[in-house]
Amino acid sequence: MTEISTLEPWKDSAQRPYIEIKNVTKKFGDFSAIDNLSLNIYKNEFFSLLGPSGCGKTTLLRILAGFEKPTEGSILLDGEDISQVPPHLRPINMMFQSYALFPHMSVEKNIAFGLKQDKLPANEIKDRVDEMLELVQLTELAKRKPNQLSGGQSQRVALARSLAKRPKLLLLDEPLGALDKRLREQTQFELMNIQEKLGVTFVIVTHDQEEAMTVSSRIGLMDAGHLTQVATPTEIYEAPVNRDVADFIGDVNFLEGTFKGNDNIGTQLDSDDAKCIVYATQATDVDIGRKLWFAIRPEKLEISKKKPDFENNVLKGRIEDISYVGCMSTYHVKLDNGKVLKACRANRERSAEHHLTWEDEVYLHWLPHSAIVLQS
Amino acid sequence: MTRLTLFNKTSLILGFAFLYIPIIILIVFSFNESKLVTVWGGFSTKWYGELMSNQGIKDAAWVTLKVAFTSSTIATFLGTIAGLVMAKFGRFRGRTLFSGMIYAPMVMPEVIIGLSLLLMFVALSIDRGVMTVTLAHITFSMCYVAVVVQSRMSSYDDSINEAALDLGCTPFKTFILITLPIIMPAVISGWLLSFTLSLDDLVIASFTSGPGSTTLPMKIYSMVRLGVTPEINAVSTILVGLVALGVVAGSFIGKKQKIN
Numbered sequence: 001m002t003e004i005s006t007l008e009p010w011k012d013s014a015q016r017p018y019i020e021i022k023n024v025t026k027k028f029g030d031f032s033a034i035d036n037l038s039l040n041i042y043k044n045e046f047f048s049l050l051g052p053s054g055c056g057k058t059t060l061l062r063i064l065a066g067f068e069k070p071t072e073g074s075i076l077l078d079g080e081d082i083s084q085v086p087p088h089l090r091p092i093n094m095m096f097q098s099y100a101l102f103p104h105m106s107v108e109k110n111i112a113f114g115l116k117q118d119k120l121p122a123n124e125i126k127d128r129v130d131e132m133l134e135l136v137q138l139t140e141l142a143k144r145k146p147n148q149l150s151g152g153q154s155q156r157v158a159l160a161r162s163l164a165k166r167p168k169l170l171l172l173d174e175p176l177g178a179l180d181k182r183l184r185e186q187t188q189f190e191l192m193n194i195q196e197k198l199g200v201t202f203v204i205v206t207h208d209q210e211e212a213m214t215v216s217s218r219i220g221l222m223d224a225g226h227l228t229q230v231a232t233p234t235e236i237y238e239a240p241v242n243r244d245v246a247d248f249i250g251d252v253n254f255l256e257g258t259f260k261g262n263d264n265i266g267t268q269l270d271s272d273d274a275k276c277i278v279y280a281t282q283a284t285d286v287d288i289g290r291k292l293w294f295a296i297r298p299e300k301l302e303i304s305k306k307k308p309d310f311e312n313n314v315l316k317g318r319i320e321d322i323s324y325v326g327c328m329s330t331y332h333v334k335l336d337n338g339k340v341l342k343a344c345r346a347n348r349e350r351s352a353e354h355h356l357t358w359e360d361e362v363y364l365h366w367l368p369h370s371a372i373v374l375q376s
Numbered sequence: 377m378t379r380l381t382l383f384n385k386t387s388l389i390l391g392f393a394f395l396y397i398p399i400i401i402l403i404v405f406s407f408n409e410s411k412l413v414t415v416w417g418g419f420s421t422k423w424y425g426e427l428m429s430n431q432g433i434k435d436a437a438w439v440t441l442k443v444a445f446t447s448s449t450i451a452t453f454l455g456t457i458a459g460l461v462m463a464k465f466g467r468f469r470g471r472t473l474f475s476g477m478i479y480a481p482m483v484m485p486e487v488i489i490g491l492s493l494l495l496m497f498v499a500l501s502i503d504r505g506v507m508t509v510t511l512a513h514i515t516f517s518m519c520y521v522a523v524v525v526q527s528r529m530s531s532y533d534d535s536i537n538e539a540a541l542d543l544g545c546t547p548f549k550t551f552i553l554i555t556l557p558i559i560m561p562a563v564i565s566g567w568l569l570s571f572t573l574s575l576d577d578l579v580i581a582s583f584t585s586g587p588g589s590t591t592l593p594m595k596i597y598s599m600v601r602l603g604v605t606p607e608i609n610a611v612s613t614i615l616v617g618l619v620a621l622g623v624v625a626g627s628f629i630g631k632k633q634k635i636n
Contacts, residue, residue, distance in 0.1 A: 093542055096538070
C-alpha cells in the first residue's frame with residue numbers, strides 16, 4: 001500500500017497535494033483563458049499540461065509563476081495560499097520558452113543571479129553554481145556569453161539557472177521546443193534524470209504529445225480553458241474519456257453506431273461504419289439505442305490477407321494508401337461502405353518480403369478488449 | 377553582392393561629391409595661409425591659433441558645450457522613460473495622444489518651436505540665457521532619444537525581465553540590473569544624437585538665447601554676415617569634427633548592439 005502511495009499519490013486520498021489549484025478562472029476582457037479549473041499536483045511529480053495552442057496551458061503556468069493573477073480562485077503551495085504573492089517572492093522558478101538568458105552576463109553569472117538576490121555568501125554561491133554547471137555538463141563554458149552558445153547549451157543554462165535556487169516547484173514552458181528532434185529526445189531523458197536526482201516537482205507545458213507521454217508522471221490535457229482529462233500517460237492513451245482526447249493523443253479509428261446492449265462478450269454496437277455488429281469487452285451502462293463510438297488504435301487492428309479465424313470484429317476492405325516510416329507501416333484500408341480505417345504493423349521483415357501492397361483485399365480484426373467504448 | 381556598373385559608380389561619386397565637396401573645401405581652406413578665403417596661399421594652422429585668442433568664439437564654444445551636455449543628459453533621461461512607456465506599457469488610455477505629442481517636435485518647423493518657446497519665456501517673464509536655451513534643446517531632442525529607445529525596446533524580450541523577477545529580483549532592481557544594461561547602447565546613442573543636435577542648432581537657440589548665452593552656431597552666423605574669414609572655416613572645421621565624432625560613435629555603438 002505504501003508502494004502505491006509514493007508512486008501514485010493521486011490514488012491515495014490520505015496524501016496531501018503539494019499544489020492545489022482551486023476553481024481558478026482567468027479572464028482577459030471577456031475571454032476566459034482559464035475557466036473554473038481545479039487541479040492537484042503532488043510532491044515529486046513530473047506533471048505535463050498538454051493541449052493545442054490557445055488552450056490556456058501557458059496562462060495556467062504563468063499564474064503559478066505569479067506573472068498573472070487569477071481573476072477568481074486560489075492557488076495553494078504546500079498548504080499556503082500564494083495567489084497574491086508577487087513572482088519575486090514565490091519559491092517557484094520557471095524555465096522560459098525563449099530561455100530568457102541575460103545577454104550581458106556570462107553563463108556563471110546567469111546561474112548565480114537568483115542566488116545573489118537571496119544574498120547568499122559568495123563562497124556558497126560559487127559552490128552552488130559549480131554544482132549546477134556540473135549537473136548540466138557546462139563547466140567548461142562557464143565564462144561564455146549567451147550569444148556564444150548553441151540552442152542546446154542555452155537550454156541547459158536556462159535549466160541550471162532555474163534550478164540553482166532549489167525551488168519547491170519548477171515550471172517549464174515548452175522547454176524543448178527550440179531543439180531538433182534528436183537533441184530533444186536526449187534532453188527529455190536528461191530532464192527526467194535531473195528531476196529524479198533533485199526531487200523537485202516539475203510542471204511542464206508542452207504541445208508535443210510524445211514529449212508529454214515520455215516524461216510525465218501524469219498528464220493534464222487541456223482544451224479551451226478546461227482540463228478534459230488528468231491521468232497517467234498509459235491511462236490517457238488506453239482509456240481516453242472522449243473522442244477529442246483519443247484523437248489528440250496518438251492515432252485512432254472511430255466506429256460510430258448505436259448501442260444494442262451488453263452480452264457475454266461485452267458491449268454490442270450496431271455500427272453503420274462497419275455494417276455489422278461489433279464488440280468491445282467493456283460493458284456499457286446506457287439506454288439501448290443510444291449513439292456510441294468505439295475507438296481502436298491502429299496498432300491494435302490486425303491486418304491480414306487471409307480471413308482470420310474469428311467470428312466477430314472482422315471487417316473486409318481494400319488497401320488504399322500505405323505510409324511507410326521504416327520501423328512500421330500504416331495501411332489505410334477502405335471498407336466497402338467507404339469508411340477508411342488505419343492499421344499499422346511493425347516491419348519485422350525486410351521490405352522484399354513485404355506482401356501487402358496497394359489494392360490488396362485485406363481483413364481487419366481486433367480483440368474485443370482492444371476497443372475503447374466512448375459515449376461522447 | 378551585385379557588381380557596380382559604370383552608371384552606378386558615376387552616380388555614386390557625383391552624389392557623394394555634391395554632399396561632401398563643400399565640407400572638404402571648408403576644411404582645406406581652414407588651413408589656408410592667405411586671408412582671402414578663395415585664394416590658396418600655402419599651408420598654415422595660424423587661423424586655429426588666432427581662434428584660441430578670440431575670446432568671443434571661446435565663450436560661445438563654452439556655452440555651446442555646456443548647453444549640449446546638460447540638455448542631452450536631461451533629454452536622454454526623459455526620452456528613455458518616454459520610449460520605455462511607449463514600447464512596454466501596452467495600449468493605455470491616451471497612448472496615441474501621448475506618442476503624437478512626443479514625436480511632434482520632430483516634424484514641427486524649428487522656427488515655430490523657437491518662436492513658441494520665446495513667447496512662453498516672455499509670458500512667464502523668464503530671463504533668457506543659458507538656462508532657456510538648455511530647456512529649449514531638451515524639448516526638441518528628447519523625442520529623438522525616445523525614438524531610439526522605443527525601437528530598441530520593441531525587440532526586447534519581456535521574458536528576460538520576468539526571468540529576473542522569477543529569480544527573486546524586485547521590479548526596480550530588475551530595471552537597473554537587467555533592462556538598463558541591455559538597452560544601454562541605445563541610450564548612449566540617443567545621448568550622442570541629442571548632443572550633436574544641440575551642438576549645431578541655430579534656429580531655436582537664436583530665439584531662446586539672451587545676452588551672454590550666444591552659442592557657437594549663432595556666433596558663426598553673425599560673423600559670416602560681416603564676411604567669411606578663414607577663422608570661421610577653422611571653427612567650423614572643429615565643429616564638423618565634433619559632430620562627425622558623435623555620429624560615428626553613435627553608429628558604432630548601434631552596430632555593437634545589433635551584434636548582441
